[in-house]
Amino acid sequence: MIKQNSSISKRDIIAEIVEDAYTKSYKMRMVGPGSLEATIPRAIVEREARRYGLPIEEFIKLYKVQYLFNDFGGAFVKFRKATE
DSSP: OOOTTOOOOHHHHHHHHHTTSOOOOOOEEEEETTEEEEOOOHHHHHHHHHHTTOOHHHHHHHEEEEEEESSSSSEEEEEEETTO
16 A cells, blocks of 8 residues: 555556556457557446446437546546547
């Protein structure tokens, strides 16, 4: 467990958060020059749909996936309204 006020890097914090996370591998495929496509686990989308009180079909229509990445060793997914 990370102790408050410790001098730990962002990478270490993220590594600890995801240490016990649900993991599953998915294949990628090319969808055009410079683009790849991968699958998002249904469980993640269902959880977010429940969080907003929406059926999964409605959630998919109203929200889009946003990948967050920077200098840490991976990407994170968040959902935001498609109109934003």
